[in-house]
Amino acid sequence: MDNMKSLVMRAQKGDLSAFEQLVLAYQSRIYSLALNLTSNADDAQDLSQEVFIRAYSALGTFRLEADFGTWLHRIAVNTWINMQRKHKKVTYISLDEPVHNGESDMSREVAAATERPDELYEEKEFREQVRTVLKELTDEHRTVLVLREVYGYSYDEVAQMLNCTLGTVKSRLNRAKQAFKDKLTSMSEQLGNIPAKGRQVSKYEQSP
Structure with missing residues (x-):
């Protein structure tokens, strides 16, 4: 330092x-x-x-x-x-790219709960849906999700980077998470190949 x-x-x-x-x-x-x-x-x-x-x-x-x-x-x-x-x-953001934290590379792929071929295929399909949804998000929503959920910056740090208030960051992040969740759920239900209900959408679906 x-x-x-x-x-x-x-x-x-x-x-x-x-x-x-x-x-x-x-x-x-x-x-x-x-x-x-x-x-x-x-x-x-x-x-x-x-x-x-x-x-x-x-x-x-x-x-x-x-x-x-x-x-x-x-x-x-x-x-x-x-x-x-x-x-x-x-x-859009590639979920397959590693996050560099200065010491090592950390994967941010949606973790598979099992290594069964059919479920691994399901996870691959799920990741494709995630990529598509991220592509549809606005620049503001995508950016705040990357900084907060992928890189782990605090709300204050994100506010400083985006030159906005803390309240704006929290509000934007909540809307971004909801938009992400709604789009992914809708897509999953339309495709019918991946259960939409009861599934955890990585950490983007978590509460702040």
Whole structure:
């Protein structure tokens, strides 16, 4: 932590090599978030590059008592939202991509309760439905779900990243969870191949 703070301080004074070290330290985490938001390797690469370009330009505004990684995530989210508004591009999050927590990769696939082939197939079909539903969510709902439910940021942290109030985050997250649940339930009932009632929809269905 002290080393990162030192690198940030040096970078703020114009030390390009220090900023390059920061990029190396955080690029995998930023790329992972970008890939979750765009679900496209090329777009994720472009978004990641843009994040570090903007971060370098805004280094003077970074407060040393804040977490640099969280600051970069905020830039990533805001940059992506702006890109979405500009290009009106519909994207979704891949549940098959691992979450990078800095130490290891954690899978966020919907866990199978058994390894029976028929139930494994059912889980695969269920994940496909989840992907489809996520694709249909609004950018606001998708973003708040990713930050809170996938990356585990607190409500306060999400509010800071999205530049909105705590009440707005909680309200948006509740609506996002309900929209997710309603769409998934409706789709499951229409297809009839996966029971909709009584099934836990990962942690997106949990209460805050």
